[in-house]
Amino acid sequence: MSDPNIRNRKIEHIRIVVEKDVDFPNMCSEIYNEIILVHRAFPGIDLSDVDLSTRFLNYELSAPLMISGMTGGDPLTTKYNKKLAVLAEEFRIAIGVGSERSLLIHKDEPEIIRSYRVVREIAKDVPVIGNIGANTLLDLRNEDISYIISSIDADALAIHLNPAQEAIQPEGDTRFNVKILERIEEILDHICVPIIIKEVGNGLSYEDVSLFYSMGIRFFDIAGACGTNWILVEKYRRKDKITTTIADHLSSWGIPTPIAIIEARAAAPDSFIIASGGVYDGLRAIKNIVLGADLNGVARPLIREIYLRGLNAGKAFLETMIKEMKIVSFLTGAKSISELKKKPLILSSDMLSYLEQRGIDLREYKEIRGGIE
Amino acid sequence: MEEYKYPEIFVRDKNSNKYICRVSDEYVLVKEPVSNECYGHIIYEDILKYFDLANPILEKDAIVVPEFSDEKLLKGLFVKKGTKLCLIEISGYEPYVSPREGEKINVKDKIGMVITNKYEVRVIRSPCEGVVIFVINIVWEKPEKYILAVVSENDVGQITIRKSQGNHV
Numbered sequence: 368m369s370d371p372n373i374r375n376r377k378i379e380h381i382r383i384v385v386e387k388d389v390d391f392p393n394m395c396s397e398i399y400n401e402i403i404l405v406h407r408a409f410p411g412i413d414l415s416d417v418d419l420s421t422r423f424l425n426y427e428l429s430a431p432l433m434i435s436g437m438t439g440g441d442p443l444t445t446k447y448n449k450k451l452a453v454l455a456e457e458f459r460i461a462i463g464v465g466s467e468r469s470l471l472i473h474k475d476e477p478e479i480i481r482s483y484r485v486v487r488e489i490a491k492d493v494p495v496i497g498n499i500g501a502n503t504l505l506d507l508r509n510e511d512i513s514y515i516i517s518s519i520d521a522d523a524l525a526i527h528l529n530p531a532q533e534a535i536q537p538e539g540d541t542r543f544n545v546k547i548l549e550r551i552e553e554i555l556d557h558i559c560v561p562i563i564i565k566e567v568g569n570g571l572s573y574e575d576v577s578l579f580y581s582m583g584i585r586f587f588d589i590a591g592a593c594g595t596n597w598i599l600v601e602k603y604r605r606k607d608k609i610t611t612t613i614a615d616h617l618s619s620w621g622i623p624t625p626i627a628i629i630e631a632r633a634a635a636p637d638s639f640i641i642a643s644g645g646v647y648d649g650l651r652a653i654k655n656i657v658l659g660a661d662l663n664g665v666a667r668p669l670i671r672e673i674y675l676r677g678l679n680a681g682k683a684f685l686e687t688m689i690k691e692m693k694i695v696s697f698l699t700g701a702k703s704i705s706e707l708k709k710k711p712l713i714l715s716s717d718m719l720s721y722l723e724q725r726g727i728d729l730r731e732y733k734e735i736r737g738g739i740e
Numbered sequence: 741m742e743e744y745k746y747p748e749i750f751v752r753d754k755n756s757n758k759y760i761c762r763v764s765d766e767y768v769l770v771k772e773p774v775s776n777e778c779y780g781h782i783i784y785e786d787i788l789k790y791f792d793l794a795n796p797i798l799e800k801d802a803i804v805v806p807e808f809s810d811e812k813l814l815k816g817l818f819v820k821k822g823t824k825l826c827l828i829e830i831s832g833y834e835p836y837v838s839p840r841e842g843e844k845i846n847v848k849d850k851i852g853m854v855i856t857n858k859y860e861v862r863v864i865r866s867p868c869e870g871v872v873i874f875v876i877n878i879v880w881e882k883p884e885k886y887i888l889a890v891v892s893e894n895d896v897g898q899i900t901i902r903k904s905q906g907n908h909v
């Protein structure tokens with residue numbers, strides 16, 4: 368469990384994510400363009416009627432949005448978490464922290480604790496979500512899990528699945544066997560906040576969601592393959608020829624975000640589904656909601672804005688995104704999230720063929736895409 | 741690289757190409773029988789042939805080596821003919837068993853899971869208490885299954901097996 372490099376890795380990840388082009392090729396623009404929401408020339412509402420507020424983990428959010436878990440674990444990351452928390456609190460959206468594994472490795476170091484804790488201290492009125500890797504659960508005791516939850520007063524714990532990243536990462540931990548399910552079973556018995564099963568950018572499949580759903584989990588962040596691409600991030604960290612070649616070949620590996628939303632919804636009709644992975648604008652965010660997501664997660668653009676241009680740039684990004692979401696909602700004639708979920712949705716023939724081959728019945732999917740209350 | 745370890749079973753008076761024999765107070769691993777108390781190596785799953793399934797008991801004395809390797813000294817578990825077996829069947833699309841040979845389990849302990857063909861997880865709990873002595877994976881049947889044989893702790897003898905020198909196996 369002692370990994371002295373984990374702190375450096377955090378900083379290195381941020382630097383690469385911010386400075387290099389590490390998004391999926393084309394960022395799924397074709398797929399998103401082919402998902403059509405119907406324009407209403409007569410929306411039947413005023414723009415000012417649109418209210419996108421959403422309930423999530425017993426908090427009322429101003430919009431179906433969260434800042435996905437990214438960082439913490441090194442004193443240098445405190446300033447980023449601080450700014451992200453300011454954004455979350457000011458915009459009243461949810462926020463996650465990055466993997467809390469270093470919190471366990473450096474248990475007595477107040478500066479490390481603070482790098483995470485600062486999020487809860489600032490983001491008092493919104494959900495704060497803890498984070499740990501599924502593979503590391505094999506090394507952790509139930510008390511460790513309680514500790515990472517209580518140290519930030521988390522409202523939920525995200526357990527991330529990142530097999531693609533670990534496989535490419537120089538020091539990767541590629542244990543993703545069924546023992547992890549057993550550990551999660553035990554943890555479910557031990558903790559009192561919900562678990563969110565999340566990917567980090569290669570997408571959750573029907574099969575993945577179904578497994579965890581059958582264990583009683585009702586929160587999923589599908590983190591699809593349209594935004595930050597960890598295979599590319601790790602490629603920049605590892606310069607050897609073999610890894611670079613493999614990383615190039617796998618650079619579009621994964622389930623695109625809109626498809627992962629459908630897969631997850633089909634597997635878990637009454638669950639809360641978070642869509643992250645390339646959700647960098649309001650139009651995509653609204654398309655995701657109509658497809659079946661309950662909330663959108665944004666990671667890379669926010670860390671990028673605050674790292675390169677500061678807090679105000681982060682504010683401008685969110686302001687634009689939320690305004691765009693409202694306008695798109697208005698143009699479909701929906702004044703709320705629940706109305707949006709009932710709006711017509713047109714899918715491309717490629718998408719329909721995909722669904723058919725996956726055994727997902729279009730009619731059934733359309734009936735449950737809004738979730739089951 | 742981690743050394744490869746795997747479980748092996750030896751059955752009393754069985755002909756084989758390697759044996760565990762008792763020589764005075766010692767157990768040795770040899771190529772040919774060297775005493776009148778020898779246990780021949782069998783294919784793991786063949787242990788089923790030595791079960792009386794109707795009234796689950798073991799029909800031959802047997803030795804299980806949970807972690808067979810190149811080490812000079814190996815740990816073995818000895819079970820006598822007539823030992824009562826508590827058998828647990830775990831079957832499904834993707835069955836998975838957590839305890840290994842030699843592990844103690846209690847009633848209601850989680851001992852495995854089955855992933856169904858609909859990708860649902862079922863947790864399996866133990867109906868037996870004791871020491872897991874055999875974990876038999878039956879891959880030739882569909883759905884795939886595991887049979888766990890559990891015996892009372894008092895029925896398991898711990899032995900040490902020495903690899904005989906000059907008679908490598």
Ligand SMILES: Cc1cc2nc3c(=O)[nH]c(=O)nc-3n(C[C@H](O)[C@H](O)[C@H](O)COP(=O)(O)O)c2cc1C
Pocket residue numbers: 380381384435436437438464465466498525526527565566567568590593594595643644645646664665666667668670
């Ligand atoms: C710098 C950075 C660090 C991240 N660290 C974590 C992490 O520790 N745990 C985790 O579950 N996801 C992590 N992620 C993944 C995000 O939470 C998110 O699921 C993913 O980046 C897709 O969103 P995006 O395309 O908006 O970046 C990280 C993302 C970034 C950009």
